[in-house]
Amino acid sequence: MGERWKSVLWGSVGLVGLLAAGPALAADRAAGTGPLVAPPICSGRDAAVPLGSDKCKRVENEPGSIALTLNGTVSTLNNVGGSNSGGKLTGGYAISTTNYNDVYHPPVMEVDAGNTIYFQLNNLMPTPAAGSPPPTNHTNLHTHGLIVAPRPLGSPEGLGDNIFVDFAPGQNPPQGAQYRINIPKVIPKAVFEPNSAENVAYPTGLNWYHPHIHGVTSPQVGGGMAGLISIGAPKDQLIVEGADGRPDAKATEELRARTGVEYLILREMRLNTATLPENADNAPAVIAPKGFSCTTPAGQVAPGGYCTGADPSQVWLFTVNGQRYPDLTVPSGRNKLWRIANMSANQTFVLQLLDDKGNAQAFDVLTVDGVTAGKPDDKSGRVESVGVTSLLMMPAARAEILVRNDGARTYTAKDLVLASTPVMVTTPATPTTPATTSNLFGNPAIALAAVHIEPAQVAQAAAPRLSLQKPPVLASTTATPKEKAAARTTVASGHNHRHDGHAHGHTAMAAAPVPAQGGASANDGSTIGIGPCFTRPKVGIGLLAGERRQVTFGLASGTLALGAGIVDYKGKVNEQIAVTPFDASNGHVCSPFGASEVWELVNATNFPHNFHMHQVKFRLAKEEDLKKVGVKTGPIVDPTGAMKNVYLPEDGGTVDVWHDTLPLPPSANADGTNPGRVYIVVNFKAVEQIGSFVYHCHILGHEDAGMMAAMEVVNGTPQMKVAQR
Incomplete structure (x- = not known):
């Protein structure tokens, strides 16, 4: 049985707990390449x-x-x-x-x-x-x-x-x-x-x-x-409470005034080039046709925003807003709200603020995947921000963090490094095999930016308590x-009808074309027709009481692929769509408009995936959700323990945190016989959700290889396809 977890900051973003055993990674703080340039x-x-x-x-x-x-x-x-x-x-x-x-x-x-x-x-x-x-x-x-x-x-x-x-x-x-x-x-x-x-x-x-x-x-x-x-407005969520637990308007205004906002867009490229980055000066480079591993100094974070492969012409470049190793400054008496996005196609980042001895500094997490996250405060009705020292960001992840220099936090050094560090997983030895250690997400230890915490000009009083606006579920x-x-x-x-082989929904509104700005030609684009809904005689597309949907991440003849099924209260898979690489013409999952469903995400491969569904937000299933569908584990089943040191379970009251992406723990066996599982709740209640879209792995190389499937939310009678048995 997998470990029991409470609903906390899960998603493509996660709060990292303990990293690999052993000494901390040293991070020598070298001068950056220049002040951070804001994106347009x-x-x-x-x-x-x-x-x-x-x-x-x-x-x-x-x-x-x-x-x-x-x-x-x-x-x-x-x-x-x-x-x-x-x-x-x-x-x-x-x-x-x-x-x-x-x-x-x-x-x-x-x-x-x-x-x-x-x-x-x-x-x-x-x-x-x-x-x-x-x-x-x-x-x-x-x-x-x-x-x-x-x-x-x-x-x-x-x-x-x-x-x-x-x-x-x-x-x-x-x-x-x-x-x-x-x-x-x-x-x-x-x-x-x-x-x-x-x-x-x-x-x-x-x-x-x-x-x-x-x-x-x-x-x-x-x-x-x-x-x-x-x-x-990003700063509208920041609230300062007075001694009575109520919002203090003046203190809130002051907090917002002393908080600057910066976008930090994380990307990476593997390059073939004859020139190292510090000497680049617009030197030519080409994107490497194949991936390569990176060599970093033992026990250290590679400085300068890059590392090299075994071949000296291989450079793995990491950038923030396109800059290699920029300078980030948090002025004295002020704060920075960093709005961070992992816009890499395939790479995971594990963010830490490190001093030169590898001590990780704390910062406050405000939002995850566009939704307020934190611990609830029943007295005030708001939520407390969560202080962490590491933040997992898989591809597509977004998070907003507050780095405070207004007296609310102290730091072991004023010169720090924003780094991405690996998560090392040790597989215990068996009678026939030695213990092995592997990098769970394949991300090297890289210095992303130089961070300077300016010293206070005068002694600073402790900053007042920070709370956040309620997340939508509570607001x-x-x-x-x-x-x-x-x-x-x-x-x-809202209504539903077929157009070129797929359903869609909309509400009546006046057309408002984009102001003309010039186009390439007058040729029309093409519609990709999709196959019929997967349905059951006498039941249709919906779920019966006690049932849940199941999506399997697996392999089909060695190709990354997805499958789907319906599981009854006793755990029997009664109907299923075989694990198959993406083909838009295949039969696919359809859910009725107005449904609230439990989905079981099964990872039958021995490496992590990153589940994403369009047009929705979803949360981890709670105990009461799982009981209704006959599940006796918690919402996360992690047979290898690979995620054990990645996510920090919530230690207090529960709060719903809604996401559009979610990491899946790997299977314990290469043949998928002991898979990782995650249970989520998805509600199809907004008219904007009616229509055709997809779910897939948001490690985009996996999606391109076949790990994607069509689905529909249907308001009306769908095109039918008899269930496979």
């Missing part, structure tokens, strides 16, 4: 803020909405053009990549809930050479983490977050492929509490946009086709009675 920002929230890119426009007659042109291209990125370089910072090298708008970091899109983001996607990548395997240089767009309508190509309301579209080079509607991403102002509280009839404010926090063409997602994202989406709705009524009407009127 396009704000719909504040019209007074200059737009950070000439590809952005504020939308006329729609205050708060913003439009961005994305020209997908293949070009050489470099550091020419001044300190900002329009986002062209690539660690000092000139590198040819697939990217947007000839930059490594396209703009961060900042909007409030209730506004719209328009993306005009032009595929300007070259037409593939004859004989190139499809879908070379094809592309599309996904808005990761958002609960928004997946409207299909041709919808009168505009193309939504639908990945079943394909734009080949030069294959664009007039003025480009026009995506219209409507951010709801409120969503049904039933998305978080299934029996609620109220609404809650749409969650604030970090999300992102990137391509999602199966087979080439990893190289496109890795080359720079990805940017952040920020919903709401009272900010919607007006009129908005509540409108949202209820929207859910009631």
